Amino acid sequence: DSGVTQTPKHLITATGQRVTLRCSPRSGDLSVYWYQQSLDQGLQFLIQYYNGEERAKGNILERFSAQQFPDLHSELNLSSLELGDSALYFCASSPQGRTEAFFGQGTRLTVV
Amino acid sequence: EDQVTQSPEALRLQEGESSSLNCSYTVSGLRGLFWYRQDPGKGPEFLFTLYSAGEEKEKERLKATLTKKESFLHITAPKPEDSATYLCAVQAIDNAGNMLTFGGGTRLMVKP
Numbered sequence: 650d651s652g653v654t655q656t657p658k659h660l661i662t663a664t665g666q667r668v669t670l671r672c673s674p675r676s677g678d679l680s681v682y683w684y685q686q687s688l689d690q691g692l693q694f695l696i697q698y699y700n701g702e703e704r705a706k707g708n709i710l711e712r713f714s715a716q717q718f719p720d721l722h723s724e725l726n727l728s729s730l731e732l733g734d735s736a737l738y739f740c741a742s743s744p745q746g747r748t749e750a751f752f753g754q755g756t757r758l759t760v761v
Numbered sequence: 762e763d764q765v766t767q768s769p770e771a772l773r774l775q776e777g778e779s780s781s782l783n784c785s786y787t788v789s790g791l792r793g794l795f796w797y798r799q800d801p802g803k804g805p806e807f808l809f810t811l812y813s814a815g816e817e818k819e820k821e822r823l824k825a826t827l828t829k830k831e832s833f834l835h836i837t838a839p840k841p842e843d844s845a846t847y848l849c850a851v852q853a854i855d856n857a858g859n860m861l862t863f864g865g866g867t868r869l870m871v872k873p
Contacts, residue, residue, distance in 0.1 A: 651804065651806070651807075653804075680858070680859065682858075682859075682860065682861075684861075691863055691864070691865050691866065692805070692848065692850075692861075692863040693863075694860040694861060694862070697858040697859065697860060699858070704857060704858040705856060705857045705858030705859075705860050707860060737802075739804050739805070741804075743859060748792060748793045748795075748810060748852055748859055749793075749795060749807050749810050750795075750807070750859065750861060751807055752797075752804035752805045752806070752807075753804050754803055754804045755802075755803070755804050757802070
């Protein structure tokens with residue numbers, strides 16, 4: 650158990666809908682990252698937050714957005730969902746001053 | 762652009778048959794190279810961080826090494842429970858944050 654908690658574990662929704670994925674980082678970790686893992690693309694970095702502020706952005710679609718709250722939990726919002734958005738979405742956190750990231754168990758999103 | 766290539770894509774070993782997994786990378790300046798283990802449907806589990814050429818790290822039957830262009834994950838006398846996908850990732854010095862660029866992974870299957 651990495652200490653990173655993600656909910657829900659599974660999500661099935663229809664095209665065009667909007668969903669919110671939630672992540673609680675390890676106790677004390679200020680950085681939160683979101684990654685997407687699909688069969689054809691592998692693990693792709695989406696976005697990073699550090700202590701409530703956006704720190705880095707990767708290949709995140711405009712339909713996707715994220716935020717980190719004062720209690721350090723983070724949410725990833727996915728809107729106008731398409732079939733191609735079906736994937737595993739992972740949250741990770743890292744301790745201050747350290748480079749390694751610890752991943753949660755992921756949310757499997759299926760868009761039908 | 763940072764790139765990570767892992768080979769082979771899949772590897773079948775008999776229990777006790779040692780082997781190595783390769784990770785080739787190109788990055789403007791390496792902050793760290795990371796190895797993760799991922800079981801099906803689970804989040805990546807952190808194994809090692811390597812920072813400079815010549816560095817080696819060991820954990821049970823696994824040993825990771827680093828050169829200026831590649832890293833190897835050596836598996837000595839593997840057991841069936843070592844079956845998993847092994848992911849390599851790099852973190853560049855010029856990253857605004859600590860994002861990881863992942864390779865496609867090597868799927869290891871160890872037969873009893």
